[in-house]
Amino acid sequence: MMQWKKRILVTGGAGFIGSHMVRLLVNKYADYLIVNLDKLTYAGNLENLKDVEDAANYSFVKADICDSDAISEVFEKFQITDVIHLAAESHVDRSIEGPKDFVLANVMGTVNLLHVAKDVWEGGDHVFHHVSTDEVYGSLGDEGLFEETTAYDPRSPYSASKASSDHFVRAYYHTYGLPIKISNCSNNYGSHQFPEKLIPLMINNIVHKKPLPIYGTGENVRDWLWVVDHVQAIDRIFHEGRVGESYNIGGLNEWTNLDLVRYLCRILDEKLGREAGENEKLITFVKDRAGHDKRYAIDATKIENELNWTPSVTFEEGLASTVEWYLNNTDWIEQITSGAYKQYYEEMYHNR
Ligand code: NAD
Ligand code: TYD
Numbered sequence: 261m262m263q264w265k266k267r268i269l270v271t272g273g274a275g276f277i278g279s280h281m282v283r284l285l286v287n288k289y290a291d292y293l294i295v296n297l298d299k300l301t302y303a304g305n306l307e308n309l310k311d312v313e314d315a316a317n318y319s320f321v322k323a324d325i326c327d328s329d330a331i332s333e334v335f336e337k338f339q340i341t342d343v344i345h346l347a348a349e350s351h352v353d354r355s356i357e358g359p360k361d362f363v364l365a366n367v368m369g370t371v372n373l374l375h376v377a378k379d380v381w382e383g384g385d386h387v388f389h390h391v392s393t394d395e396v397y398g399s400l401g402d403e404g405l406f407e408e409t410t411a412y413d414p415r416s417p418y419s420a421s422k423a424s425s426d427h428f429v430r431a432y433y434h435t436y437g438l439p440i441k442i443s444n445c446s447n448n449y450g451s452h453q454f455p456e457k458l459i460p461l462m463i464n465n466i467v468h469k470k471p472l473p474i475y476g477t478g479e480n481v482r483d484w485l486w487v488v489d490h491v492q493a494i495d496r497i498f499h500e501g502r503v504g505e506s507y508n509i510g511g512l513n514e515w516t517n518l519d520l521v522r523y524l525c526r527i528l529d530e531k532l533g534r535e536a537g538e539n540e541k542l543i544t545f546v547k548d549r550a551g552h553d554k555r556y557a558i559d560a561t562k563i564e565n566e567l568n569w570t571p572s573v574t575f576e577e578g579l580a581s582t583v584e585w586y587l588n589n590t591d592w593i594e595q596i597t598s599g600a601y602k603q604y605y606e607e608m609y610h611n612r
Contacts, residue, residue, distance in 0.1 A: 264293040264317070269340045271325055271373065272347030274298040276453040277391070279308035280491045281344060286312045288495070293317050295338050297331075298347065299324045302601065307592060308452045325369035331376045341384075343377055344498060345370065346391045348425075351456055352418045356550055359417035366421035367428070374432045381438070388440045389498045390429040394483070394508065395419035396444060399553035406444075407559045408506045415551050426506075433504050441501050443494055445509040446558045449578065450487030451585040455597060456605070458482075459579075462521050463586045464593055466528045466539050476548030478518030481555040485511035486578035489571040496567045507567070510558025513575045518543075527583055 268285060272278040273296030285294045298304045300322055312318055319338070323330040325347050334340065349355065349365045370390070377388050397406040398413030414423040432438040449459045465472050493509045501507055515523075525539035532539075563569045573581075586593060597605070 265289075265291040266341050267293040267295065267338050268342045268344060269295050269297055269334065269338070270344045270346065271297050272304070272345070273320075274300055274304035274306055274308060275346065275350070276303070276308075276450075276457075277448055277487055277490060278346040279305075279452055280450065280487045281346060281494060282309060282318070283312055284488075284491045284495060285344075286315045286318045290317055293319070293338065295319045295321060295334065295340065297321045297323050297325070297334060301349075303350065303454050305452075305596070307595070325373055326364060328372055328376065331373060332380070335376055335380045340377075340380070342387045342389070342498070343373060344389045344391065344494065345373060348422070349418070351454075352395075352416050353456070353549065355416055355418035355421070359421075362417050362421040363424075366418075367424045370425040371428050374428060374438060378432060378436045378438050386439050387498055387503070388429070388432075388438055389494065390426065390440060390442045391494065392426050392442055392444045393419065393422050394444050394446045394510065394556050394558055395553065396423040396426055397556075400555040400557055402555070405557045405559035406508060406510075408444075408508055408562055415553060419553075439503045441497055441503060442506040443497050443509055444506060444558075445490050445493070446483035446485050446511060446556055448487045448490050449484050450582050451589070452592075453487070455593060456601070458517065458520070459484075459524070459582065460586060460593075462524050463528070463583060464597065466525060466542065467532070467587070467590075469542065471544040472521055472525075472539075472542045473544055473546040474518055474521060475546060476552060478521070478545065479516050479554075480552055481514050481516050481557065482520075483510050483557050484513050484515060484520070484575060485509065485571060486573055486575075486582075489573065489578075492572070493563060493567075493569050496569045497563070500567050502566075507563045508558045508560055509563060509569075510560045511571050511575070512558075512560065513571075514555075514557055515575075524579075524583070527579070531583065531587065
């Protein structure tokens, strides 16, 4: 085997954030081997990685993180030195419909990976980087920000499963000395995001003149971060962050859902040559999400001060490039929004 400087296992690399993570690592570190392990659930798509799939420092393995034997084999075969763990069930609405899948993938899958890493790595220079979410902190009122020290208070089955996985990651550090790092990020947007999440769903519906379903009053607030800035932050933490620490990653970019959807409508009125205000007429208020968290907002002071990371683009720039990507990649969207997704979408939204 070639003498790679690191041999990094990226889990969930065929998904939205994972594919951006793999692309960054493969292109930036020619002396690292990047092994992408993904089960290819509905959310995993190897099309996302077409541009790097032939790279000499990239390998793909189709496997489930819950399968101990498969994970042990991958550690053995590729002599894995580090893990960046992104594989998860990631959609809050789906977690409300079926929490058990989230426990299996997010909790059991994470414990499984931790355990193999603990058994295989004995001392030496390793990192197990766990990618988590700000949703573990619960919901904010009008004031305040999530800090790394904010008490965990997850409220959806998705965030409860991610919070649980974070606790296990920390437990493996304290109990077995596994060299872990955790990052908790706000809402991501960008290319290759599955169109069940707010921004790609709205872009796709506007293009097709379909209703734009706003849950409740649309006053819930999210902090939006460009996915490329997120994976750059992970790269920084993975290489320079302190072992055993958590880092919050955010964009200082809060929007109510309604304002954000209206903004997308205006961008696309212009892009699609429609009359000003035409897309806004598609906005439809639908039944609220059960237990809908009111507001997420991140205090990113720790990563800014310790690791000198800040977002590289404004929201206006990031969103413009994102809209452009979806308009230029209609085949990608068509492929995904047919079949099983179509049925899911119709059940989720048309019955609300
Ligand atoms: P995604 O749903 O787009 O991708 C998840 C990937 O994991 C898919 O490729 C899927 O096939 C794979 N996967 C799922 N279960 C698996 C299993 N059992 N074994 C192997 N692979 C499996 O998700 P995403 O939005 O890219 O999120 C990636 C990670 O980042 C998740 O851990 C998520 O909790 C976290 N995160 C996401 C956001 C966000 O805004 N999307 C924000 C903060 C943190
Ligand atoms: P989402 O993209 O599912 O991310 P998360 O729930 O993890 O924050 O949703 C973002 C926000 O948009 C959330 O407040 C729910 C709301 N939302 C809608 O109003 N309509 C929709 O069709 C979707 C998917 C989300």
